[in-house]
Amino acid sequence: MSVMSQDVKVVAPAATTGQALRLFAERRRSFWVVLSLLVLFTAWEIAGRVPISFAFPTFLDTLAAFFEMVADGSMIRAFFLTLQPLVLGVAISALLGIALGIVMGLSDRLEWLLAPVFIVLQAAPMAALVPLVTFVYGIGLVAKTLAVIMLALPVIVLNSYKAVRHVNPSLVDMCRSFQGTRRQQIFKIIIPDASPVLFAGLRLGVAAGFIGVMLAELLITPTGIGDLITYHRSVANYAHMYAAVTAIIAASTVTLALLQWFETNVMRPEKRRS
């Protein structure tokens, strides 16, 4: 679970070395995060020892299986395969989704044109549509990437659009009163003011992207982490199966925490002090 412990460091970045007081607060926060994980893992260990099911391994067994899979390279190979469509799909969804959401927020016509499409897409049970992608794009990287985009894009678009629509009109007036250009208005006011909701959408989109790639790997192309899970289940290696499941959950958590860190440190520095 080395991934998890990294997570803790990300949540409490040592880079923000302010006064001793702030550092102390940061330390305390990471202390609570560690404690929360300890409680979770202990409960898991106990549940595994009871055992609640013959197919439910203990935490320590799972941890051992994880290191074994890292050592024999199967975990790393699997991550390499899973992360390709994931990173590609999330990157495309983020760029395209935020851009589309912003233009929809800025123009009524584009809103009328595009919003219904994404509302339908968001409402549709995408899991049912993922297998259809196979018919068109086979079982390669393109199909998996498309599955990620199908799940991540609508939520990113709709949140970005909502974010722009809820920008404080007074700030926009302020920018106009100082003769800001439309471009300055968008980049200096609208995007920063929208960024909390923009990032909320991005976080939901990334989480949906993880779902998309797992669906693709479980339903269409048995590769990567999905294949690892399927394979170890079929041979009743439950500890290994859970190690794979937990690893992908941890990867998702770390990504979301990184995104949060980026938001509070790069986009909205005032949030660090609230």
Add this chain to the structure above:
Amino acid sequence: MTVTALAADTFDPASVVTHDPVVRVEAICKHYGSTEALRNIDLQFERGKLTTLLGPSGCGKTTLLKIIAGLVPATSGQIVVNGRAVTGPGPERAFVFQDFALMPWATVLRNVGFGLELKGMAAAERNRIARRYIEEVGLQGFEDKYPHELSGGMRQRVGIARAFAVNADVLLLDEPFSAVDEQNRRKFQEDLLRLVEMERKTFIFVTHSIEEAVYVSDRIVLLSPRPGRVSNIIDPRIDRTANPDDIRRDPGYLDVVEEIWQGLRHYAE
């Protein structure tokens, strides 16, 4: 105590003379859909003076101020600033917002320098100017704070410093002190008078408070409620060289307050 506040001069709006008007409001009407907010407003604002727009809630004070600022288009009529008709915001006018309109993600320094930043001024230069105005409004030491770390009163000082920093001829202030408690409000009013004295700019000021209007204004424009029309113009003629507490106790000052109250009273009923 030599408070010599004369009884105010009250004019029929049509007969008012304004020397050297920097802003002229000519036959402005404004409709929001079917709501008539302003009807046929004609006003002139004298250079270097503080003119207050006073009137009951919803009478169109903010609307008129935003039309002068070029933020809201008039339905008909025109605004002339320094002899030229204007259709949008311009560098000779700066706005102070009722809700401050500060960027929460930017420090006091960046907020104050934002008008200059938009004009493309280099960082060193605009920070130098911003620091000067931060000091002028009494916020030195808070340059690196964010708006949420300041009190309401301090936030509005940031908004005022930002408007001063662009060196506009005309400052438009929409109820700048409405979010400030009574004690700070008095302090603010005195600071405002000091700034009017120092900066030699034209101020157009909106307020709900009769006392505030009489205390700070060279001229008060009373607006009647919907649709907003100019109902009266009053020059309080308060002697501001006197001590603030004496002014507030002066019979002349109190008479003007009472007179305006009587004028507005029937709108409240």
